[in-house]
Every structure is written in C-alpha cells, then in structure tokens.
Amino acid sequence: MFRRLQRVLRPIDPTDRDAGLSIIEVMVAMMVFAVMSVGIAYGIANTLQLTQSSRGRETAVALASQDIDMLRQTAAASTAGIFNVVSKAGTSNTKTIGGVTYQIDRAVTWVQSDGASGACGTSNGKLAYKSVVETVSWPKQGSGMSSTTVTSAIAPSDAVTDPGYGTVIVSAVNASGAPFQGVSVTITPVSGGAALSTAPLPTDAQGCSYAVNVVPGDYSVTANVSGGIDTNQAQPSTQSPITVSAGASSPVPFVYDKASQLTLRYAQTYGATLPTNMVTVLSSSAGGLDTIKPWDVTSSSLVVNSASTPNLPVFPFTSGYTVYAGPYSNSTSASTSCLSPNPSSWSTPSQTGAIGVSPQTVNVSPGSPSNASVMMGVATVNGVKNRYITAVSSANPGAGDPGCSAGMTMKFPVTTGDSATIALPFGTWTLYSGTSFGSTTKNEIASNASNVKPVTPGNVNQKTALVVINYDNTLTLDPRGQTS
Template identity: 40%
Template sequence: MSRIHAALTRRLAADSGFTITEVLVAMMVFAVMSIGLAYGITNALLLTQESRSRQTALNLASQDLDKLRSLANPFEIRSTTGDTEQPFTVGQQDYTLSRTTQWVDSAGRSSSCGTDGTTLAYKSITSTVSWKSGRGKPLSVSLDTLIAPSSRINADGTGAILVTIRNAAGTGAAGVPVTITANPGGGGAAVTAPAVTDGSGCTYALKVQPGTYTVSASTPGGIDSSQQEVAKNQNVSVSAGTDAAVTFTYDQAHTFQVAYGTSYPGGTAKLPTNLTTTLYNGVGGSSFFAGTPTTIKAFPYQDGYQVMAGAYVDADGGGTATCLSPNPGKWTTATNGAIGQAPEAVDAAAGVADPPGKRVTVPMGIVTVPIDSGYPYITAVSDSAAPDFDPGCNAPSPKTLTFSGLAAGNATIALPYGTWSLYETKALGSTASSNSKNLVQTASSKITYPNGGGQTNNAGFLVVKWGDTVTLDPRKVP
C-alpha cells in the first residue's frame, strides 16, 4: 500500500504544471514582446505614410512650378498670403501650397519687388507645400526655380515703377491698391492702375513713359508711418530702360481715445485754442496733431507711443532745434528729491480702436491768473532762456499758445510743461505793448498754482523767474 501511495504522489507532483508566478512572468514577457512588435509595425506604417506624403508634396510643388513656367509674363506670378494659399487633399491627407517670389535685377541683386535704377532680369520663385504628419508634427517641402520674361519687360523708350509696401511688422502688406498719376508738366503719360499688392507687398507698373509721377497707396482704415491716411511720393522719376522703386510703410491705423489733464480741485482748466498734441515713438520720432483731438488715428508702431501736450522735438531727430520741455522724462535735474518721469508708452495695435473707457490722459501744467475785463485774452509764449532744471524749448521760433472766452476775475488755464511768458491782451495772439501786459510783471502775487505748491523748483510747483515768466514743473518725488 505504501508503495502505491508513493507512486501516486510522484505522479500528482509531475502533473501539477506551472505555478501562478510562472504564468504571470510568461504573460509579462509576451506582453513586452507584443508591445515592441506593435510599436515597430506602427512606426513602420507611419514612416511609410510620411514618405508617401512627402513624395506627394514634392509632386504638388513641382506641378506648381511647371504651371508657372508656362506663363509668358512673370509679373502674373505673385507671392501668396493666407487667403490665397492653395489647399489640396490627396489620399485623405490635407496639404497647403504657398509661394514666395523675388526679383533679381541686372546687377544680380535680389529683392522682393525689385531695385531702383536697374532693370529686372528674372524672378526667383519658391513653392512650399506643408502638411501635418500622422504624429501631428508640421512638415513641409520646398522647390525653387528661376523664370525670365519671354521678351523685354520695357520697350526701349519706357521704364517701370516698382512699388513695395511694408506693414508695421516689416513684412509685405498685401491687398493695398496703388494709383500712379503723371505730374503736370513732368513729361509723363497716363498709367493704368497696377494690381493690388501681393503677399510680399509688391506691385508693378510696366512700360511707363519717361517723366515724373505721383505714386499713392491707400486702403480704408490705413495710415502710413508719417500719420497720413494716403501714403504718397510725388517725385518718382522714370527713365527709359530702367526701373524706379517706391517703398511705403503702411498699415491699419490704431485709434486712441484721448483726454487732457485739466482737472484740479476747483474745477477744470481751460485749454489753449491752438494746442499741439505730440505722439512720440523712438523709431518714428514726433508726430504732431493740431488742437485737442479726443480721438487720434496713428501708425501702429509695435513699441507704442508717449503722448504729450505741446510740440515735443527730440534732439535725436537731428539738427539743433529742440523742444524738450513738454516731455517730463527730460526733466532730469533733481531738486529736493524730485525728478521727471517719462510718460508711459501706450500700445498701438494695428486696426484696433480703443473703447471710450480706455483713454490716454495727456498730462499738463495748470496755473491760475487774474483777468482784466478790458483784456479778455491770454497769450503764452515759450521762453528759450529757461532755468537750468527746465530742459528748454530752443525751437527756431517761440511756441505761442492763445486762450479766449475768459471772463473777468481769475482764469485757470492748462499749458504744456515748460517756461512761459504770460500776456493779458486785447486781441487774440497779440503781445504788442500797446494792447497787452505781462501778467508776471504786473500781477505776479496773484498768479497761483491750483494744485498746491510753494516750494521753488519742486514737484509740480509754479516758479516765478526774473519777474517775467512762469515755469510749470512736472517733477515728482519717485
């Protein structure tokens, strides 16, 4: 019996199979191998798909260049923009074709639209097809070619006008209409309006008779870097056999809502009838706007503007004529710890109109002066011999501001920062001794600064100098 039991036990042990641990290990090994195999198969499929997509993209780019080579006129070949890029779908894969062009002139120089004083030779074209891979990664291929005109661009006796328009970002401004008119007596002839600018900001007028022309560019809501709604060059000279190049910087205007710092504890100060408002940008310099506009349309410089009351002219603009006093940031001489703070730059995004609630406040100095009933006007004249802490206004001629509609008694007026002679006058703008009197000389004790003060040369205080001028000082203690 014991022998039978022992034999049965040995058979049961032999038939027991794998343990649970061995089964789990085997399953894990199988899973790792399966994952690796699946990844390899998937990766091979994606690589195959990308290779097929790349070949398709190359074929699309090649077809585009073949089509362009069949065109007799290279001027019909234009750089694309977002709305003119061509979509394709091949085998459930979406593609987009874009194109950039550059002219190469007779001197071998290349530029988007051509070069002044030379002759266009041939056009360099790059066709780019882009798509997204199965992994979502953006991919693209590009092909280049050169295309020369089949005949002379200009007849022997004519020239061409090449127009380039750049936006505030420095890239081509597409879709801008351009007009070209012959100047009276300039020897030119009528010119057919060229096509609107392409994706590189280029357009062309060909076979133009020699003479002088005015070239203009404009579009609704547009503005150029000199703050003109119509970009214009009135002295474009065309010679036989060569090209005249014209470049504009033009974009959609930014509209500022403007308010003037005329409030004081007792009310609102009166503004000059002929104030100049300055928008200053480090690249474009000073732009002047007459009067006190509540909205200003300006070129959208990317680093924005400082807004000031008065005609601010920076020394960086060249020459010796400057008027720095309107900019508080130029009052760099500290007195009693006070120093001028430059106006904060305000953003100027292209095509944006600030809502009425977002106003740019133009800081100003405020002073109260006595008014005689027989002298109903005030004339303020800038003083170039300003005190040392005032950066001064050394313009070729003094700045003159006038005030009207003043009642007898006290009048509170707002002026740009700086040093001023104040005259009470019988006639608007007059400073003649026969019908005016210097207020500082005749009534200096009655001139006050309504926001407080009393310390000479300190922040925001009125300063009486040499008995004939007042200084409106913007300096503050940081």
C-alpha cells in the same frame, strides 16, 4: 526548437524518454520567443513607417510640381501673366489625399537682372524671372510634421518692359511689416514722362503693384486706401519725384496701414482753457517725433478747453505713442531744442525728491480707437476780464526746468470772466495780458503777483527787493510729483 533546448538544458536519460519539459525550460523558451517577436514587430513597424514616409514624400513632391506647372501656365498665358504668380500661405493652400492633409506653402520672389531679389523687386535692375519655393508639409505618423521643398524658376512669356521704357515697382507693407493688399496706386508725371496708358492695379497679396512701359521722366506716386495713413501721418501717402529711366526699375516702398483714431484729453480734471495755437507732439520709438495740430491753431477766437476731445487719425506704430502738449523737441541744436514739455526731462530731483516721469505710452491698433490723457501745468490768473492772455517761455528757466531754447509762445482767447484757469505745457513762463490776441502789454506777475497761482505743482517767481533770481517775475509749472 523545444527539443534542442531540452538537449541543452537537460540531457536525455534513456530511462526517461517519455518525460516532458520542465517549467524552467518553458519559461526560457517563451523568453527567447518574446525577444524574437519584439525585434520582428519593431522591424515591421519601422518598415511601415518608412513606407508611409516615402509615400508621403512622393505625394508632396507631386503636389509641389503640380503647383509649379500651374504657375508656369499662368505666366505663359500673357505678358502680364507673370504678375499673377504670387506667394500663398500653406494654411490657405491645402489638399487631402488618402486621408492625409498636405499644406502647400508657396514663396515667390522676383529676381532682377542685377541679382537682387525680393517679393516685389527691390533694385533698379530689370525684372528678370520669379523664383518659386514650394514647401509641402504633412503630419507624421504619431506626432509632428514632415516636409519637403521643391524650388524652381518661372520666366515671363516676354520681356516685362519694352526697350526704351522703365518700370515702377510699388510695394506696401503695414505697421507690422506684413504685405498690405488692396492699396490703390496712382502715378502721374511731374517732369518729362507721360501719362500712363494703363493704370497700375491695386497691390496684390504680396503688397506689390507694377507700372510697365513707363516713359522715362519724373513722376509722383501715390498710395491710398480708405482710412489709410502713412508713417508721416499723411493721408494719402505720396512720394515725389520718382525718376524713371529706360531699361531700369524704380522701386517705391510704402509703409501704410489703416489709421487708429486717437482721442486726446488735455488736463481733463482741471476745467482749464488751452492755448489756441498750441501744437501737440507724438513720440514713438519707431517713428520718432511728429508735430500735429489737433485743431485750427490759427484761430484767434476758437476756445479749446479740458472738455474738448479732439480726435485725429494716426499711424498704428506697434510701439505706440507718448503724447506731449507743446512743441517738445529733443534736438541737439540749440535753435530747435525744447525739452520743457517732456516731464521725463525734469530729471533733477525737486525739494521733495520727486523727478519727472514720462507719460504713459498709448497703444494703438489699425482701424481701432484709442485714448490719450495729456499732462499739462495749470494755473489761475485773476483780474483779466475782457483781456487776452499770452504766455512766453522764459529764456531763464526755473529751478529744475530743462528749458526750451527754441522758445514757446502760447496765446489764449479773450477771457470773459474776471478769473481764468489756463493750461500750459510744462516750463517757465512770463504771463502777459492785453486787449488783442497775442498782445504782451502787461506783465501779470510784475504788476500783481498775487493774481497768479499755480494749480498743479509750480512756483511764482516774483522779483522783490530782497530776492533777485535770474528767472524773476515768471511762473514755473513743474511736472515733478504731478500724476495727471
């Protein structure tokens, strides 16, 4: 090579045959050699990488096929074996071969006779077979991950349900939408049908449970787990009636999770007495409005006050809750609408320019405690010793009050002292007192308006000879400008 370069770069002088290569010739030769070496090295590296990738892909396909073969054996072991063919996350399904760790992610879904598919089965079609998608991933040389996918279908060893019978498909997911494993399932006949010969197993890793060979009829299906609750705040969760038909499936989906323990603190800085019969409303963007009773609202002697901290289980919606004292309802029907208890419904600016602000959202988590401070209006009423106070929402709401057309009546236990500090949902109220629980014998403001004074923002609307308004002799408790 050097001789050829010499001939090109410097013709041979017959008189100088013993002369060597010049420095320029050597540098050019080295440059040519370097260029050739880089190309050769790149080719070798690329070949090695392709070889490793090909070897990794072959290994991945073999692992996926091996996993599918194992599932086929499981399904063929018994009629119920197909129910043991379930999904498995790659993070918990790994194998190391030749120093390389492979993650085998298995996704299994039922395919039904009507073409529907889902983790547990979603339609009334018969359970036909299971579709299996195996995705195997492994690290690339350098960085990143490679993956390959193998799909297959696995049929049960025999028909899942005998002719003339039906199948009940129970699915359970938690608040985040993930499968909820370990939920106990109970199925009992309601009309027709018959008791199950074999109780369904708790939900599996995909949140599924099945009852096969179920006699046609109507059934009650209950899902339960210790400390669990559903989106309707029910413990346990029951759906009824579920109709089972011959040759068909009956899907029963549950949204169920571990309850969060919510502690409620009402008007906690005011030392006030709360209405014994008052309900509380929990609002969530995912679950809507839930009316709850944190204590025995039927009692005439129970004393609930700002120091009380009722605790109740609630479904852990990821959106959390906003809590309202009183029967708040945003219904468009006049007979059920009650906007006053919601501070944010007081959207008309007050004389100081303040508007109502929605209470802070309370975040809740499955199985964890949480706390909510519940805003209320507070007032003092004098001259009511040994009397029962009753507050009735006014049909003519005060200035800025969005009103409660459905109406509210709040009853208090007997007052032992001359003066009572009471907490009420926001709104415009007529205050009464009497000698029995819930009595409305005496209008306190009409009798002596000076006996009633708001502690939180509000007004006593007294009827006088000079001032006549359509909400006379009432008390307006106004959330605008109130912070606690």
